[in-house]
Amino acid sequence: MELQERKQRDAQMRASINQKLVESGERERLMELLRTRLIECGWRDQLKAYCKEIVRQKGLEHVTVDDLVNEITPKGRGE
Template identity: 60%
Template sequence: MRRHSVNRPPTPDAGDEQEKELTVQEKINIKLIESGEKERLMNLLRERLIECGWKDEMKAICRAFIKKKGRNNVTVDDLVHLITPKGRATVPDSVKAELLQRIWAFLNANAI
């Protein structure tokens, strides 16, 4: 039996099925990462969310929840579960539109 590294997936055996084809989403994600565009988009998103007050709003919701439940009774998972739906729902449409426009421009420029 072959041992597998913890840091990478096991190498398929010669008899294994042919590796599955990457999806379009996976190909786009790889291109975004390789070009550095994903990091630029993430930085832009952070900036826009700070500018519009979204980050402060989410922070206030978390603080209120912690105050209500008690500091020692709240886990990070509790906060993630609380904030994720509200956070996604309250991202301003203008921020979503700007990011979408940037992604489309990247896709067009890279013929994906």
Template identity: 30%
Template sequence: MEDYREQVKDIMEKIISDNPQLNKVTDKVEARLEQCGWSDEIRMECNRLIRQRGIENISDTTELVRDLTPFARSKVPTELKKELVAMLKDALQKELEGTKLNPK
């Protein structure tokens, strides 16, 4: 079972790093997030957090990102999340075709 998981992990890493289709997916997601106002909402929330804490009290962006992430995730439209999952499943299925890991 562990060998299977490692193989799937290797395939997923290959899909992520070598797949030009994934770049298209990324571009599409970024464009859709911009269209729906997500980027503006995140900028406003980031500015709010900075004002709340005081710019002089923020020395590392890691904490700011950690605190902003749940808000950002909650603002991604459900339809876009579903579409992204479908695109990733499709890319994985195409990559698995012809391998012994193909679930079909």
């Protein structure tokens, strides 16, 4: 199977799974479970503190939302 065909099939599979999760209400349940777990483990508070530190370092007038997103995304993803 060609790489392009496999990517297309995978995209269709993801769309189908997502649709079934939405229809069954499981997607929202899983999202809420994830939110709860991230809060419980301190991940949310750590990112919030990291954002505050970036703002302190650069100064409020020199930081945009896009700057914060670009700074915290790798940390939030654990990269």
